[in-house]
Amino acid sequence: MPRLIRHTSAPVRGGPATSRTNLRAGLGFGVPPLAHPLVAPAEWAELARPGAPLHWAAFDVARGPGSRADPLYAEIVGRVRENGVPVLGLLDTAHGARPFAELVSDASRYLDWYRVDGFYLDRAPTGQAEADECSRTVLTLRALLGGGPDKGPGQGPDKGPSQGSGNGILVLNPGVYPHPDYAGLADQLVAFNGPWNRYRWSEAPQWTAGHPQDRFVHLVHGLPRVHLETALRIARWQGAGTLWLTDRDDSDPWAGLPGYWPEVVRKVRKPPPPSM
Numbered sequence: 001m002p003r004l005i006r007h008t009s010a011p012v013r014g015g016p017a018t019s020r021t022n023l024r025a026g027l028g029f030g031v032p033p034l035a036h037p038l039v040a041p042a043e044w045a046e047l048a049r050p051g052a053p054l055h056w057a058a059f060d061v062a063r064g065p066g067s068r069a070d071p072l073y074a075e076i077v078g079r080v081r082e083n084g085v086p087v088l089g090l091l092d093t094a095h096g097a098r099p100f101a102e103l104v105s106d107a108s109r110y111l112d113w114y115r116v117d118g119f120y121l122d123r124a125p126t127g128q129a130e131a132d133e134c135s136r137t138v139l140t141l142r143a144l145l146g147g148g149p150d151k152g153p154g155q156g157p158d159k160g161p162s163q164g165s166g167n168g169i170l171v172l173n174p175g176v177y178p179h180p181d182y183a184g185l186a187d188q189l190v191a192f193n194g195p196w197n198r199y200r201w202s203e204a205p206q207w208t209a210g211h212p213q214d215r216f217v218h219l220v221h222g223l224p225r226v227h228l229e230t231a232l233r234i235a236r237w238q239g240a241g242t243l244w245l246t247d248r249d250d251s252d253p254w255a256g257l258p259g260y261w262p263e264v265v266r267k268v269r270k271p272p273p274p275s276m
Helices: 041-047 071-082 099-113 127-146 205-209 225-237 261-269
Strands: 026-029 054-058 085-092 120-121 169-173 188-195 216-221 242-245
Touching: 041 071, 054 071, 054 120, 054 169, 054 261, 071 099, 085 099, 085 216, 099 127, 120 127, 127 169, 216 225, 225 242
Parallel strands: 026 054, 026 242, 054 085, 085 120, 120 169, 169 188, 188 216, 216 242
Antiparallel strands: none
């Protein structure tokens, strides 16, 4: 059985072992980018309804904000934010190869057009050599989210990010456990992004024990309903505070909600047994 034995130890290099106050407490969902609202209207409407423990929802128009504002996205993103769910704009880092200026330009358009609460850095790098440049990008995005003297759209003392204080929410998605230096760069790391047949045998590296549970995200597709409880146990044992579980297993498994959405919501909201 995949597991992580957590030891009491000093925080490892890569950031302080402290919880981030701009994320909701407890196990909850991080929603990868769904299909366009024209294709998945019911799925987006579900995110705008209260009830599910949603930590954030990511979206993209064309692997970024697109060339112009999309009114359908603007409308549904506003409704999701009104539900208290932070909305993150996807930035494709191309494993660290994307030029810094392009990322900043895309981030600015997300803020101008959609008033996003943060960013979801997809295809993030994993190697130690790229960590400094990734840190530069993260710090710049923090500054954009915090705004200048006039503040950015949707920011400021009365219109800040949906959850807590600080300069929005930043999620790095390398899809695997990266070098430990990345652990302190963003609010969260997507440390697993893949199918159930790999997740069921996965293990977390020991350095993760020096970080709080809300630092790690697991995204699992192709998960049969019968294995929901097992997947939740793995997520808790490995210290993931945010997750997405779906039975979808096509070319774009994140495009819609799982077929067992009401059931997985109930299971995630249910407190874990004492042995957890």
